[in-house]
Amino acid sequence: MSKTKLIVATTSLAGCFGCHMSLLDIDERILELVEVVEFNRSPIDDFKEFTKECDLGLVEGGCCNAENVRVLREFREHCKILVAVGQCAITGGLPAMRNGISMKELLEEAYFNGVTVGNKMIPNDEEIPAILDRVYPCHEIVKIDAFLPGCAPRADLIWEVLNRIIEGKSLDNLTYKNFKYD
Amino acid sequence: MEQGHIKINIDGREIIAKEGQSIVQAARDNGIFIPTLCDFKSLQPAGTCRMCLVKVGERYVSACTTIVSQGMSVENESVELKENRKSLIEMLFVEGNHMCPSCEKSGNCQLQALAYRYQMTAPRYPFSFTQRKIDASLPYLVVEHNRCIQCLRCVRGVKAKDGHDIFGFIDRGGAIHISVDTTDTEAATEVIAQKAMDICPVGALIKKGGAYRVPIGERKYDNEVIGSDVEKERDKV
């Protein structure tokens, strides 16, 4: 009888896709991975929506706009275990460097005063998700079950955590040389 | 026992300490690590960070400012103290803006290294996202106030040739921040910038022009847990 596969969803919110790159950085172990997991909603297989309930959700990036919040809530709803992957998801990361600066100043710098700005106007289309007052780490929006630090997390750390989750083991005492914040 | 030596015990283990030593020093001489941040080598201890909190009897004391006494019984490695320490590290992380991915000191930072030792993932407290200045006006030194943990190591340890102060503190409590006497010609020197960077446990004092030279994987705490150098000595004493 074939083993039931762990169903995994992944997404990148206010992140740079570096964490997803790091996941791909497990190299040929990805062949072992597809033996034990099945990807559902994820940029890896380009599923845009959930087609079933997932065992594990990996979230890269924090929340900087309303769309990020919507996606994160959807992940919480559909994933049994939700993991914040990388410093942006855990702390807000580099995007959070805007926190504490007024929205007016930010928009003016980005769309008026920046040295490379040509067509000076603040985008205001209803298609564009509303920007939040600041960048929020994921655990300030929904309950997060585990955190995987790093910028990006080392591929070996991701591999270790995936394996422990698959085997139902605790995530305490992760390998020191892989547990980094940069 | 030699003259000037006394017996104390740490976590039930009897050790010989020198009279006049702090608990931190006595522990270190015996291969026992007590985490510290503001304590630095021979500098007069300041007791500002509380990282070294241990229990003597029923009382919490800072081990860097408490002098050993005959028969003293110290608790250092309990679950409770470990949890306190982790919580204190988390408070330091949320109090300032510690963006490890973009910090020149990453891999060599003692605050980060302690966070690794205690496996901090997400702090249990909300980030303050406080706005602080970066002062890069001096020719060799950058003062990154976002990362300062107010340990006073620079104030106590970096002095001009004739011994006068270069670093000082302004304000008190939550508003406290370090200041550099920029009118002092020595503050503008490369020597002082290097000294400042070396003494600062975090990335608040950075010497210009030398960042990111050591590749990831070869930095001080990339492979070595902070305190493991002390603990390695344990079997030898």
Ligand code: SF4
């Ligand atoms: S600048 Fe560095 S050494 Fe000085 S008080 Fe701040 S953290 Fe301590």
Ligand code: FES
């Ligand atoms: S090391 Fe003892 S209070 Fe800072």
